[in-house]
Amino acid sequence: MxxxxxxxxxxxxxxxxxxxxxxxxxxxxxxxxxxxxxxxENLTLAKVMVVGTNHFKKDVLTPQKQTDLKRLIAALAQFKPTKVVVEWNPKKFDETNQNYRAYVAKKFSIRQKPNEVYQIGFRLARQMAHDTIWLFDNRPAFIGSLEGFTFDKFLGFADKHDKGFYDKHLKTITKVWNYNKALMKKLNLYDYFTLINSDKMSQVNAQRMHAFETRVGIRNTWMGPDWLGRWYQRNVRMMSNVLKIARKGDRILIIVGDNHKWVLDELFKNAPDFEVVSSGEHLLKYRKK
Structure with a gap:
């Protein structure tokens, strides 16, 4: 056995x-x-770094914020961008570059112009001795369920047609938003930029839009999914505008509202023409230098 x-x-x-x-x-x-x-991968033309920003208000013109801005611009300059791209429509190219050239020639003042296009874009491009500022925004029309769109109308529709969902998700989103906003208020401008350009903040912004927008109007008007679809459409067009100006060996730095960053980073990562450089990691690297 x-x-x-x-x-x-x-x-x-x-x-x-x-x-x-x-x-x-x-x-x-x-x-x-x-x-x-x-x-x-052999199609890669250029490196691209998407720098998310808030839309500046007049407080950015205070002495302390201006000092912080100089530090931020010095760090961004370490990327050695060959092109600086800002969130304006290319239709404004001639006017913007006329003002930029006047700024370089010290005939156009940005001291009382808080917009980030001036405070970051113009200053960084001049520091890099660029002769051109590039523009890439594109806003698709509000059509179909989005015709006449406003955020008040959007929220009102959600409140009327799905009260339970609206209350639950809006309260969650508002709670997280207010908590994060309180955290960011404690930061100087440089650290604020480092935080909003982090991978974690990109995840927060993406999750917020997919937690609420996608659910508004399901099997009804589809207003929410249509809104998010339009957001993707806008950013795809913006990415395509960058593709149009990209040349072999370029190092392209984009200045754009921070809620665009998460989707633009993904689009550029999926486009073989580009190699994405993390703005969050870049700013963190130069934070103590």
Missing amino acids: NTINKTTLVWWLGCILLWSASQAQVADEFQKQLNQLKTY
């Missing part, structure tokens, strides 16, 4: 070894095929 058991055991062990060897061969063959897959 023991002899039979030993023989059986040896037979089973042999079967297991043969099966393991065959599986290893299959895995090796799969890995070989996987390694041979061709990608589009």
